[in-house]
Amino acid sequence: MKPGYYFWSGDIAVAEGAIFAGCRFYAGYPITPSSEIAERMALRLPQVGGKFIEMEDEIGSIAAIIGASWAGEKAMTATSGPGISLMNENIGLAVMTEVPIVVVNAMRGAPSTGLPTLVSQGDFMQARWGSHGSYEIISYYPDSVQETFDLMLDAFNSAERYRVPVMFLLDAMLAHMYEKIYVPPEDSVERVERKRPTKPPGEQLIYEADEDLIPPMPRIGDGYKIHASGLTHNEKGYPELTPQAQERLVRRLNEKIRKHQEKIWKVEEYRTEDADVIVVAMGSNARAVRTAVDAARNEGIKAGLLRPITIWPFPYKYIEKYSVDYIVAEINYGQIYHVVREYADNKVELLPKMGGELHTPQEILHALRRYKK
Amino acid sequence: MSEKKKTTMEILREKVEELLRTDRLPHVWCPGCGIGIVLNAFLRAFIRAKMDPNKLVVVSGIGCTGRTAGYVNVDSFHTTHGRAIPFATGIKFARPELNVVVFSGDGDLFAIGGNHFINAARRNHDILVIAVNNFTYGMTGGQHGPTTPTGAYTTTTPYGNPDRPFNIPHLAISLGVPYVARWTTYHLMQLQNSIYTALHRKGFRVIEIISQCPTVYGRRNEMKNPLDMMEYFRKFSIRKDDATAEEMELTYNGKIVVGVFRDVQGIPTYEERYEELLRRAQK
Structure with a gap:
């Protein structure tokens, strides 16, 4: 895409941001409100020599992108909550076998089929631990079309750097909302490529991690005789079904993210320096909160907004940093609220909404007025 | 003292062993299991085809046959249950120059993975599928599966199987x-030749191999010993390349029609059609 200004929806920004980041493989299955991502990819990937395939379901889609990633491509899929539910087993496979992929979830009202066309933020915990087992994953969540485009680069870069699936959260509001956005020149950004083996085939163990806890990733067809299995495995990639191998592998899979979490964290702190009360909000819901914070400030209430852009690993040090009361405004019945409570010193209040619409600035302002002195 | 000249069999054995992760032996398969026979036939056919092992990728799902990927000394992936075909699809579509083989069992490919099988077949991806059919879920102890003949006894059909099995060649056709x-583990040479031919064909290729599982299937169906099952395959199989759909059906301890039921060349693969699409998109 030529650098310049465009008028795009969040879904289009996902697709264009992915291509800008170097993604050349997409496999997906249509689902509201993410279908426009697939449509844009079907149009655009062939133009840049990339591969687009519409699979028979979401399970096939994620299996295909894991295969494509081993084949050397930057690969992604996009779906919504029901599709993520189907993909979760293979997200575990990508975690266990350390495969860089990006999975986009345009969150809609749930549980079950819920509200296909309307907003929700019910999938935070699913993004973190939707697959079975104890693992760490990276998850981002933008609040504007511009940030969606920009963050896709971070998503691919982090997936490649840490050899981990990145769950890119979006919501129905952001997916379908159009805004003006700026596309920077191609060479103005850093694109991260996964670490390649430095040793020749035969000498390189497939899962031999470096000091950063991340093993270099060989590509299919280069003679490394890769073996990858979802079973607990040793450095050779061979199944080793012992508590010792489990301890070594699962600890490293978690630690390789925790060790680098401060580099992964992205947070917006809006008018928080002198705040008495901080609202924690994410995604498009944070836009209403920003308006409410400004309105509250006009009334003399020292309010602020803390917006985790990296949802997982949760940027908890930003919660610990402030000794204030927190209000967590989210479009669910309390998910990030529990995480904030874990790290906050003072009172934490939940301002839930079951989904279908965002908080209105008035609702947030109403809650903030109790802090009027 | 001069070294004794190696026999053809010794040379072949060495070549087969080069394609195996011998450091992983002994394998998990039971004594008398047929999967090793199929793997051996595959490796011998591959050696005969003189193809580049560095371009060969073996993808398996979960189950007894699913463990095959763990023993071949090439790029190999032991994936999730039922998902070997879409995983392989991603590899092949991303890098069409690779030689992609799915090696998995009947439950993995046709029950939990059935949707992927029919859709990948429909799209005609350039993938060879080696489908080992032992009539049962062996890894979990012998439950009935999508290929268990009606009437057969398994741990979940203690009164005989009321279910109807897939007719895999008919489905594929x-x-x-x-x-x-379709072959059985008794048809070692025919199987090897068939794999050799299939390795040289393009598109979605399906070879079903009826294989013995004496440990959890045979012993509940009056074929306790591996040889009993092989004897059944020998006595009851008939080669008939032009078999009708009805003739291909498998019944409980009934006839097994084997042969090459379809061998058609020139159908464009998904990967070839996409290459064309790329040219149109980039005009």
């Missing part, structure tokens, strides 16, 4: 699969 064959 109905989907337009260009190469469809």
Whole structure:
């Protein structure tokens, strides 16, 4: 895409941001409100020599992108909550076998089929631990079309750097909302490529991690005789079904993210320096909160907004940093609220909404007025 | 003292061993299991085809046959249950120059993975599927599966199987699969030749191999010993390349029709059609 200004929806920004980041493989299955991502990819990937395939379901889609990633491509899929539910087993496979992929979830009202066309933020915990087992994953969540485009680069870069699936959260509001956005020149950004083996085939163990806890990733067809299995495995990639191998592998899979979490964290702190009360909000819901914070400030209430852009690993040090009361405004019945409570010193209040619409600035302002002195 | 000249068999054995992760032996398969026979036939056919092992990728799902990927000394992936075909699809579509083989069992490919099988077959991806059919879920102790003959006894059909099995060659043919064959583990040479031919064909290729599982299937169905099952395959199989759909059906301890049921060349693969699409998009 030529650098310049465009008028795009969040879904289009996902697709264009992915291509800008170097993604050349997409496999997906249509689902509201993410279908426009697939449509844009079907149009655009062939133009840049990339591969687009519409699979028979979401399970096939994620299996295909894991295969494509081993084949050397930057690969992604996009779906919504029901599709993520189907993909979760293979997200575990990508975690266990350390495969860089990006999975986009345009969150809609749930549980079950819920509200296909309307907003929700019910999938935070699913993004973190939707697959079975104890693992760490990276998850981002933008609040504007511009940030969606920009963050896709971070998503691919982090997936490649840490050899981990990145769950890119979006919501129905952001997916379908159009805004003006700026596309920077191609060479103005850093694109991260996964670490390649430095040793020749035969000498390189497939899962031999470096000091950063991340093993270099060989590509299919280069003679490394890769073996990858979802079973607990040793450095050779061979199944080793012992508590010792489990301890070594699962600890490293978690630690390789925790060790680098401060580099992964992205947070917006809006008018928080002198705040008495901080609202924690994410995604498009944070836009209403920003308006409410400004309105509250006009009334003399020292309010602020803390917006985790990296949802997982949760940027908890930003919660610990402030000794204030927190209000967590989210479009669910309390998910990030529990995480904030874990790290906050003072009172934490939940301002839930079951989904279908965002908080209105008035609702947030109403809650903030109790802090009027 | 001069070294004794190696026999042809010794040379072949060495070549087979080069393609195996011998450091992983002994394998998990039971004594008398047929999967090793199929793997051996595959490796011998591959050696005969003189193809580049560095371009060969073996993808398996979960189950007894699913463990095959763990023993071949090439790029190999032991994936999730039922998902070997879409995983392989991603590899092949991303890098069409690779030689992609799915090696998995009947439950993995046709029950939990059935949707992927029919859709990948329909799209005609350039993938060879080696489908080992032992009539049962062996890894979990012998439950009935999508290929268990009606009437057979398994741990979940203690009164006989009321279910109807898949007719795999018929299913594949109905989907337009260009190469469809069925053999048993008794037909070692025919199987090897068939794999050799299939390795040289393009598109979705399906070879079903009826294999013995004496440990959890045979012993509940009056074929306790591996040889009893092989004897059944020998006595009851008939080669008939032009078999009708009805003739291909498998019944409980009934006839097993084997052969190359379809071998058609020139059907464009998904990967070839996409290459064309790329040219149109980039005009």
